[in-house]
Amino acid sequence: MKRLLLFSVLVFIGGITATLLFAAISDSPAEKLWKRITVETPYSHWHHLDNHLSGKKSGTPYAPYYRIYVNNISNKSGKMLADFGTIFVRENLSAEKILQGLTVMYKIEGYNSEAGDWFWAKYSAEGQVEEAGKVKECLGCHSFAADSDYIFDHNLQR
Numbered sequence: 437m438k439r440l441l442l443f444s445v446l447v448f449i450g451g452i453t454a455t456l457l458f459a460a461i462s463d464s465p466a467e468k469l470w471k472r473i474t475v476e477t478p479y480s481h482w483h484h485l486d487n488h489l490s491g492k493k494s495g496t497p498y499a500p501y502y503r504i505y506v507n508n509i510s511n512k513s514g515k516m517l518a519d520f521g522t523i524f525v526r527e528n529l530s531a532e533k534i535l536q537g538l539t540v541m542y543k544i545e546g547y548n549s550e551a552g553d554w555f556w557a558k559y560s561a562e563g564q565v566e567e568a569g570k571v572k573e574c575l576g577c578h579s580f581a582a583d584s585d586y587i588f589d590h591n592l593q594r
């Protein structure tokens with residue numbers, strides 16, 4: 437009986453350890469997306485909109501200047517609506533044009549069909565996830581562009 441108890445305790449502890457380990461090594465969707473846009477397919481090699489690499493003045497209150505990049509999936513589509521797999525990266529720059537962080541839109545089939553299927557994420561310049569998912573703040577403003585697939589800056593050079 438004692439042995440059985442010891443065995444059960446060991447299995448229990450083992451289970452907890454495995455769960456904790458798994459949680460530690462498996463990245464959240466936002467962390468995976470960060471790796472994708474910085475390591476696997478770095479956005480700095482993507483197409484940038486409107487040839488404004490020096491940083492364009494923003495109409496939004498949350499960053500005085502910005503640069504927008506889009507992955508090649510969108511470039512191929514030639515359509516107004518972005519294809520699934522499209523990723524927009526917006527570099528948010530200070531008044532001195534120093535990178536403050538990234539805001540990202542990633543179109544995933546079936547993720548949020550009521551609002552364009554976009555996954556929203558906000559990162560610090562170092563890649564810390566600040567917000568991610570169906571972020572109300574992002575949607576609240578980008579909903580003004582709902583007719584153009586929640587995208588404001590449509591100047592894609594194909």
Ligand code: HEC
Pocket residue numbers: 493494495496497502504524525526539540541556557558567571573574575577578586587588589590
């Ligand atoms: C107050 C309004 C506002 C909020 C809030 C906002 N955005 Fe934007 N966003 C804009 C505007 C306007 C643009 C177009 C560029 C510009 O003028 O700054 C833009 C551009 C973008 C782009 C480039 C693609 C496009 O639509 O042109 C991405 C990516 C983006 N925003 C992500 C986000 C994310 C992620 C959040 C939430 C963390 C967010 N935005 C919150 C207004 C907003």
